[in-house]
Amino acid sequence: MRFARDVETIPDHYYFSDYERHHAEIAAFHLDWVMGFYRVPPTAGRTINMTSEILNVAERKLKMKFYKSPVGNLCFYGDCEYYCDSEHAICGKPDLIEGSFATFLPSLDEADRVTWLNPWRRSYSKYKKASWETNSDYCEGVKQEAVYKYSRRLLELIDMHIFDFLTGNMDRHHYETYKEFGNNTFYVHYDNGRGFGKTKHDERSILAPLYQCCQISYETFLKLVKLYIGPQRLSDIMRKSLAKDSLNPILTEPHLFALDRRVIKILKEVSKCIRKGNHIRDVIIHKPY
Ligand SMILES: Nc1ncnc2c1ncn2[C@@H]1O[C@H](COP(=O)(O)OP(=O)(O)OP(=O)(O)O)[C@@H](O)[C@H]1O
């Protein structure tokens, strides 16, 4: 945890310098679960004691990164290329801190994963645009790629972007699959900490794969329609699900409200695809198994 639940993304920060939020990781797991995607490893919040649960059991290298702040709080930072310095340290009060904790995935020896570049990843540069941002025929190229010829893979990718649009996460540079299951399989997505940063803004470009390919899986479409019609809104279902987390409330009401607004916006994109002249059969597609 770095910030309180109601702290929003700094407007002058690009998505790649946005701080990660522990409540976003927890909320992403619940959203993935209630949407029935089942791709995010179970993630829960809890308060930890940094002294007994990290410092006292850490290896020397990590121990070296711990220090006391001027006001006596225990702080530490990581060992990495960017932002791993005392200006970006995590500090407890005095050594208690909230965090998000994900179920540890099986080791790569037991269950190897394949890492895939997201074709709709952003440029990660302040000066460059990604090719999907300037080429409206981008999807045609992706469809020619060997793996996306499996129609399930493209539909899964569009689901992933629908999920990221709901959370507002622009940082999906990669995703993974389990090697054992071959190429025509489901995705795993961890690293959801950059969602839920803005309550009043909906980043339409996250839906680029949906509006450029004009495809959505039938199951996902049905779920969204159901949430739109009610009686239960996505915000209601999420509020109830998140209540099971020990750090509840996880999402502020404005974040929950934003989810309902985004459900409508996704359906509007589907509607635009059909109004443009695409046949419903080519837009709303059953995922092949
Ligand atoms: N639930 C998990 N179980 C096992 N390993 C995990 C889990 N979540 C993340 N990892 C491992 O930790 C690495 C870093 O995690 P994550 O991508 O969330 O952090 P990050 O700092 O945002 O990384 P990046 O800079 O690559 O975006 C992952 O590449 C993965 O190898």
Ligand SMILES: [Mn+2]
């Ligand atoms: Mn990341």
